[in-house]
Structure formats: structure tokens, C-alpha cells
Amino acid sequence: MKFKGYRRTDGSIGIRNHILVIPTVSCVNRVALDIATKTGAVTFMHPYGCTFDAVENTTTEDTFIGHGCHPNVGAVLVLSLGCETASAVRITDAIKATGKPVEMLVVQKQGGARATRDTGIETVERLRQQTPSEPQDDGDVSELIIALECGSSDAFSGLTANPAVGEAADVLVGAGGTVVLSEITEMVGAERVLWRRGKNDQIKQDLMKLIKEYEIELSMTTQDDSGVFISPGNIEGGLTTIEEKSLGCIYKAGTQPIVQIVKYGERPTEKGVVIMDTPGFDIASVTGKVAGGAHMVLFTTGKGTPTGSCIAPVLKISSNNETYRAMEDDIDLSAGDVLEGTKSLKQVGDEIVELVMQVANGKQGKSEYFNIQEFAIPNVSVVRKEVIHQKLAEQNDFRFQPS
Amino acid sequence: MKKTAIQIKEIDHVATATAELLPSETVLVTGIGNGMPLQVEERIPRGHKIALRDIAANEQICKYGEVIGVALAAIKAGHWVHVHNCRGAKGRRFDANPNENGGGYDEV
Numbered sequence: 328m329k330f331k332g333y334r335r336t337d338g339s340i341g342i343r344n345h346i347l348v349i350p351t352v353s354c355v356n357r358v359a360l361d362i363a364t365k366t367g368a369v370t371f372m373h374p375y376g377c378t379f380d381a382v383e384n385t386t387t388e389d390t391f392i393g394h395g396c397h398p399n400v401g402a403v404l405v406l407s408l409g410c411e412t413a414s415a416v417r418i419t420d421a422i423k424a425t426g427k428p429v430e431m432l433v434v435q436k437q438g439g440a441r442a443t444r445d446t447g448i449e450t451v452e453r454l455r456q457q458t459p460s461e462p463q464d465d466g467d468v469s470e471l472i473i474a475l476e477c478g479s480s481d482a483f484s485g486l487t488a489n490p491a492v493g494e495a496a497d498v499l500v501g502a503g504g505t506v507v508l509s510e511i512t513e514m515v516g517a518e519r520v521l522w523r524r525g526k527n528d529q530i531k532q533d534l535m536k537l538i539k540e541y542e543i544e545l546s547m548t549t550q551d552d553s554g555v556f557i558s559p560g561n562i563e564g565g566l567t568t569i570e571e572k573s574l575g576c577i578y579k580a581g582t583q584p585i586v587q588i589v590k591y592g593e594r595p596t597e598k599g600v601v602i603m604d605t606p607g608f609d610i611a612s613v614t615g616k617v618a619g620g621a622h623m624v625l626f627t628t629g630k631g632t633p634t635g636s637c638i639a640p641v642l643k644i645s646s647n648n649e650t651y652r653a654m655e656d657d658i659d660l661s662a663g664d665v666l667e668g669t670k671s672l673k674q675v676g677d678e679i680v681e682l683v684m685q686v687a688n689g690k691q692g693k694s695e696y697f698n699i700q701e702f703a704i705p706n707v708s709v710v711r712k713e714v715i716h717q718k719l720a721e722q723n724d725f726r727f728q729p730s
Numbered sequence: 731m732k733k734t735a736i737q738i739k740e741i742d743h744v745a746t747a748t749a750e751l752l753p754s755e756t757v758l759v760t761g762i763g764n765g766m767p768l769q770v771e772e773r774i775p776r777g778h779k780i781a782l783r784d785i786a787a788n789e790q791i792c793k794y795g796e797v798i799g800v801a802l803a804a805i806k807a808g809h810w811v812h813v814h815n816c817r818g819a820k821g822r823r824f825d826a827n828p829n830e831n832g833g834g835y836d837e838v
Contacts, residue, residue, distance in 0.1 A: 481777060482746055482777030482778065483746070483748075483777060485794070486736055486738070486746060515820050515821060516796075516798070516820045517796070520796060542820060542821050545821035546821045546822060546823045547823070549821075552822055552823050554818050554820065554821055554822045555813075555818075556818075556820075556821055562812075562813060564777050565746065565747075565775065565776075565777035565778035565779065565812070567798065567799060567812050567813050567816050567818070568798050568799040568816065568817070568818030569818055569820050569821060570796070570797065570798045570799060570819075571793060571794075571798040571799070574793065574794040574798065666736075666748055668760070
């Protein structure tokens with residue numbers, strides 16, 4: 328399966344050719360927004376970039392770098408305030424190393440917001456001239472990274488949309504491609520299935536350890552140890568336990584072996600089914616996978632959501648036809664016919680593969696109508712509680728033991 | 731059109747209702763259930779689970795061929811399975827069984 332894309336100097340191939348404006352700290356969000364609005368460049372609004380937690384600061388920088396280095400991005404304008412902890416120089420240099428055009432502007436040195444906007448508009452126009460105007464390069468599906476995501480799930484997500492995406496994942500992986508499953512919180516309860524899927528013992532062990540860490544985190548979130556980790560909307564929709572939710576979620580990744588586990592925002596080096604360590608918050612999860620090079624996202628939803636990414640198409644697949652009809656502006660495809668018995672999972676899976684190839688060839692996903700989109704980074708400093716982890720593990724060792 | 735509930739795997743104790751089910755109705759269990767008729771014993775909202783057979787108290791409840799929780803009381807076939815009678819074992823600080831597979835569940 329082939330498509331026309333944009334071959335980058337680092338060898339990767341993009342399916343879009345965005346000029347990305349990265350505000351390295353929230354203080355310059357408005358300047359980035361102003362430049363993007365006036366030039367058609369893409370950007371994202373965020374509350375990050377100044378923190379005294381070293382790990383969080385690195386994660387922030389790396390997520391910006393991942394977006395800048397992304398194959399869907401042709402050129403980058405790094406927009407800095409000048410005094411933030413996130414290093415605009417490190418970010419600029421890392422993106423420059425891929426060989427793509429990148430420039431940096433510092434608002435405190437440019438004469439303020441409006442002067443920087445004016446210079447920024449000129450800079451974006453100059454950058455645009457350095458990128459190809461048409462997709463002219465041959466790409467193969469085996470070069471694509473497809474992220475898998477779900478949000479606003481209902482009881483039918485695990486019966487229609489998720490297994491249909493799983494059918495598509497099997498086709499894409501069978502053709503040499505890569506799919507990335509994340510949200511480790513939504514693997515709690517599905518250990519046995521995932522254990523069987525691990526390509527080797529190391530991956531099996533690493534994945535079980537990772538899921539256990541998230542399970543311990545989960546266990547600390549309830550004051551009364553109620554064991555309820557699904558939303559009121561999930562329960563109202565018919566989901567009863569986190570186990571049930573997780574088992575439905577992991578269908579998205581199909582049936583092929585898990586070949587690699589990557590950190591938040593890290594780009595996979597193996598092809599096949601990859602797991603990324605992200606929390607269950609869909610926007611942070613999508614942001615991590617896009618930072619890790621995902622060309623597009625297959626996003627299943629029960630109740631519907633408009634969320635997107637400024638550099639990667641986020642394609643919505645609804646679990647039922649009612650939601651599709653209610654939010655046709657935002658949902659690209661419905662798996663609802665499976666519920667009504669008029670289509671098989673395989674048929675909808677094939678439709679999803681066809682959509683993936685069309686979007687790789689330039690067809691606009693429904694979220695792509697706007698150039699400024701959602702962005703979130705997990706608060707890693709809150710996630711890190713090793714001492715408590717250790718204590719809990721000692722007094723209550725519920726580690727996964729394979730049979 | 732007859733109302734349906736989807737059963738995924740042979741060993742599953744529950745099927746998911748694709749429409750609201752009412753007492754005394756008969757639902758057709760589709761999917762692996764092959765259209766088997768089942769008597770509905772109480773109101774079950776759309777998207778919720780109906781017990782396919784009698785489940786004993788403390789028995790593990792399966793969906794997708796895997797354990798989704800444990801029955802808090804005996805549940806008769808045709809009844810609603812949800813948070814009032816099915817409890818997850820995952821992510822509990824103090825009562826998970828450390829020695830069993832899958833973090834508190836027996837192999838199914």
C-alpha cells in the first residue's frame with residue numbers, strides 16, 4: 328500500500344507539510360497563536376515550559392522536540408520568551424539536527440509581542456519557501472506509525488469500534504507498518520491477554536511491571552479503596568469495572584505480537600505493535616504518541632469528541648451510528664453497523680484501512696479544519712512516588728505471576 | 731425486530747444488550763451465542779450486561795473470555811450484572827490476593 332508524501336532529510340516520510348510554531352513557554356502562547364492565525368502555520372496552546380522539576384522540564388522539552396522533528400512538519404519556528412526553564416536553544420538544536428529548516432525568535436529580544444508577531448510572520452513565509460509545496464515522494468504503509476487511542480468510551484466501544492480498529496491494526500502491521508497502543512491505566516485488568524502478546528520474556532516482564540506501577544497509582548486514587556476507576560459516564564453506559572474497560576480498550580491493537588515498549592514521547596525503532604507509557608488522559612496520550620512520530624491517530628469514541636493534534640490527523644471512529652449522526656462534523660467513520668448487524672468487524676476494519684491510506688494521501692481528517700489544536704503533557708512529577716510505590720509493593724505484593 | 735445482546739466468547743457469563751431489555755421479554759443472544767433466546771428477568775439498560783446463566787456468589791464473571799470481576803451475590807440467568815452485584819479486584823490497596831494469577835483472579 329503506497330501513498331505520496333514528503334520525504335525528509337532524515338529519511339522519514341511525512342503525510343503533511345506543516346510549518347509548526349512552538350511556543351516554548353505558556354507566556355508566549357498568544358504570540359504563537361497570532362502568527363499561526365495570520366500565516367496558516369500550525370501551533371498549540373499549553374500551560375508548560377517553566378518548572379523547577381527537572382524531569383518534568385526534560386519531558387516538556389522532549390515533547391516539543393518530538394513535535395518539531397515529526398515527519399509531518401516541514402519547518403519550525405521556535406518561539407521563546409527568554410527566561411523560561413525549557414531551553415529554546417536545546418529544542419532548536421535538536422530539531423536542526425534532523426536537517427529541517429528551523430528558526431528561533433525570543434520575544435524579550437524582539438521588542439515584545441507585536442514586533443515578534445511581525446517578524447514571526449516573515450519568518451514563517453521564509454520557512455515555507457524552503458519546503459516542498461506538493462507531496463512528490465513515494466511512501467509505503469510500512470513507513471507509517473499509526474497511534475491508537477480511545478476517549479469518551481461507551482459500552483459498545485469494546486464491541487464495535489475498538490475491535491474494528493484491531494482488524495485494521497492487523498492489516499497495517501501485516502503490511503509492515505507500526506501501531507502504537509498507550510494509556511497503561513487502561514491495561515490494568517488485561518494483563519493475561521497482554522502477557523500472551525509479548526514478543527519475548529523481557530517485553531512481557533517490562534509490560535507487567537509497567538502495568539503494576541499504574542495499578543498501584545490507581546489504588547492510591549480512591550480514598551475509601553472502593554476499586555472504582557471508571558468514570559460515572561462509563562458506569563451509566565454499562566461498564567462495570569476497570570478490567571472490563573481495559574479488556575475492551577486493548578482490542579484496538581489487534582492480535583499481533585507486542586515488539587517494543589517505549590517511553591512517553593519516544594519514537595519506536597521496531598515495526599509492529601508498540602506500547603507507549605502514557606497516562607489514561609487522552610489528550611496527553613495523543614500528544615505523547617504524536618511526539619513519538621505517529622503520522623496519524625485512530626481515535627475510537629462512544630459519545631464523541633472533537634479533539635485533535637496540530638500536526639497529525641486524529642481520525643474519530645464512533646462505536647455507534649447515533650453518535651456519528653449527532654457529531655458528523657467531528658467523526659470520520661462509524662463502526663455502528665456492526666451493532667446493527669449489517670457489517671462485520673472485518674468489513675469496518677477494511678474501511679478503516681482505506682481511510683488511513685486516503686488520509687496518508689492527503690485527504691483531510693475532520694479534526695484538521697483548524698490549525699490550532701489540543702496539547703497536553705502528563706505531570707510526571709506527580710506520577711513519581713517511588714517511595715510510596717516501594718512501601719505498597721512490600722506490604723501488598725500483587726505482582727503479576729504468569730502461569 | 732427482535733432485541734439482541736452480544737456474547738463475545740464461549741466462556742462468557744454475560745452478554746451486552748444492544749437495546750433496553752424489559753422483564754418478560756425474550757432477547758436473542760448474538761455473536762458467539764448464535765441467536766439463542768434468553769428470558770429477561772429485570773430491566774437492563776442499553777449497553778449493560780445480562781447474565782447468560784446462573785452465577786454463584788464469589789464466582790468470577792467473564793466477558794471477552796477474561797475475568798471482569800467477582801459476583802457479590804448469586805445472580806440468576808436473565809438478570810442485570812453491574813456495579814451492584816459485580817466487583818473488580820484490581821487496584822485495591824488492602825484486599826487483593828497476592829498469590830493468584832492476573833492479580834487476584836484464577837485462571838479461566
